[in-house]
Amino acid sequence: MRLGELDLNSLERSLANQGLALDFGLMRARVRAHVPAMASPLRHSYAEFPVVNPDGFFDVTASLTFVSGVRRWVRPQVTFYLDGKEPFEPFPADTHLPLLEWGLNWAIASRANGYLLLHAGVVEREGRGVVLPALPGSGKSTLTAALSTRGYRLLSDEFGAVRLADGAVVPVLRPIALKNQSIEVIKTFSPQAAIGPEYPKTRKGRVAYLAPDAASVAGRHQAVEPALVVFPHYEPDAETTLAPMPKSRAFAKLAANSFNYEILGPAAFEAMGRLIEQCACYRIKYSRLDEAIEAISGQIARTPRPARPQPVPA
Amino acid sequence: VASSFALTAGTRLRRLDDEFVVLNPWSWETHLLNAEAVLVVGPLIQGPKSLEQLQSEYRAAHGDQDPEVCDRAAESLLLELLELGLVSQDLETAAHATR
Numbered sequence: 320m321r322l323g324e325l326d327l328n329s330l331e332r333s334l335a336n337q338g339l340a341l342d343f344g345l346m347r348a349r350v351r352a353h354v355p356a357m358a359s360p361l362r363h364s365y366a367e368f369p370v371v372n373p374d375g376f377f378d379v380t381a382s383l384t385f386v387s388g389v390r391r392w393v394r395p396q397v398t399f400y401l402d403g404k405e406p407f408e409p410f411p412a413d414t415h416l417p418l419l420e421w422g423l424n425w426a427i428a429s430r431a432n433g434y435l436l437l438h439a440g441v442v443e444r445e446g447r448g449v450v451l452p453a454l455p456g457s458g459k460s461t462l463t464a465a466l467s468t469r470g471y472r473l474l475s476d477e478f479g480a481v482r483l484a485d486g487a488v489v490p491v492l493r494p495i496a497l498k499n500q501s502i503e504v505i506k507t508f509s510p511q512a513a514i515g516p517e518y519p520k521t522r523k524g525r526v527a528y529l530a531p532d533a534a535s536v537a538g539r540h541q542a543v544e545p546a547l548v549v550f551p552h553y554e555p556d557a558e559t560t561l562a563p564m565p566k567s568r569a570f571a572k573l574a575a576n577s578f579n580y581e582i583l584g585p586a587a588f589e590a591m592g593r594l595i596e597q598c599a600c601y602r603i604k605y606s607r608l609d610e611a612i613e614a615i616s617g618q619i620a621r622t623p624r625p626a627r628p629q630p631v632p633a
Numbered sequence: 634v635a636s637s638f639a640l641t642a643g644t645r646l647r648r649l650d651d652e653f654v655v656l657n658p659w660s661w662e663t664h665l666l667n668a669e670a671v672l673v674v675g676p677l678i679q680g681p682k683s684l685e686q687l688q689s690e691y692r693a694a695h696g697d698q699d700p701e702v703c704d705r706a707a708e709s710l711l712l713e714l715l716e717l718g719l720v721s722q723d724l725e726t727a728a729h730a731t732r
Contacts, residue, residue, distance in 0.1 A: 567652035571665045574654075584661035585645060592647040592654070 323366030331358045340373040341365060344490030344539035345480050346427055349373055352383040354397055357415040363515040364494040364528040367536040379426045383419055401426050417521045420496060424477055427491060428578040435590040436578040437479030441488055442471035447546035447619050448488050450479045452576050458553030461501040464529050465608040468509035473535040483586050486593045487542035492535060494528035502527045508608050546622045548598045549615060559610035561603045561618060569600035638711060639681035641721045657718055664717060673710045687711060
């Protein structure tokens with residue numbers, strides 16, 4: 320059974336009691352919430368994920384509860400707990416799903432140190448992984464979302480999780496957080512895209528979540544060999560250009576953009592070196608998503624097919 | 634001994650295009666060394682060198698440029714590498730880099 324098929328009452332009960340199990344590929348989370356309003360958007364954002372047994376081992380247990388006392392009724396707030404600890408200040412109650420998503424991001428970024436974690440979107444086509452690093456103003460999420468609606472398998476919008484042992488990129492599959500104008504851009508670009516309700520007043524402005532499609536969810540245990548590193552740069556009215564980038568510069572930018580490069584040290588250096596050496600590195604400047612996708616697809620077609628994708632170890 | 638230099642033990646290097654990325658073994662910061670710095674670091678991959686040897690190799694790479702200018706530039710680059718901790722003067726603690 321898919322989460323999208325679960326009736327809301329059952330989902331609310333699961334969230335409030337034993338918890339909802341979510342398997343992102345790299346990590347399994349148990350989510351508990353005493354916030355009934357979150358059930359519907361959560362179901363929408365994870366609609367294609369299977370409903371699985373919430374017992375057993377989980378990498379993290381995330382919980383959301385209302386702040387008690389007068390705050391329960393006057394400008395209510397919700398608190399995020401990770402394994403019983405409260406890493407952040409409470410958020411306004413109407414930003415429940417963004418708080419859960421950011422909390423889970425924080426959990427992954429601070430704990431998944433068995434992987435080199437790049438701040439990047441990752442998609443895959445024909446066995447070739449495309450890493451889209453996030454630099455300020457890059458439009459990374461918009462481009463990742465657009466690619467995912469045009470036949471690319473989504474591995475992650477936020478984490479390029481490079482396995483230290485072999486350099487494969489492992490899915491960390493979650494909904495794509497679209498912010499501000501990106502919401503309308505993707506709605507226009509792909510009217511059938513499964514975008515959930517908007518959260519108008521978050522700390523990052525307006526946010527809405529694009530649910531991963533069924534094929535991406537089905538492939539969330541399938542790692543991919545990275546073939547391209549493409550640094551996106553959105554510029555209004557720009558002509559689309561895809562230009563090679565010196566590998567040394569790509570290495571430095573990716574290292575600076577990693578969550579745990581300096582924690583892992585030599586292991587990260589080796590993993591990054593292998594990634595950069597095996598990938599073609601480019602910079603893409605774009606204003607039109609269809610042209611950017613065409614340019615990336617053309618480059619993929621010219622890139623040799625890598626070794627067979629490898630499953631994520633249990 | 635004071636005039637001999639080597640890559641600091643544990644330093645990791647990877648040549649990419651015409652540049653080096655280098656991992657500092659103490660801070661785990663990565664430095665991007667340009668082509669000029671590579672002219673000093675490159676010879677040290679083979680083993681310890683004196684300042685005079687490094688200057689000689691740097692001069693050779695710059696062909697017909699003023700030798701004195703080259704020597705000062707090589708020494709300046711070496712000092713920067715020492716400050717970054719990528720190169721050591723004490724051969725007791727310096728060793729070949731990992732790559």
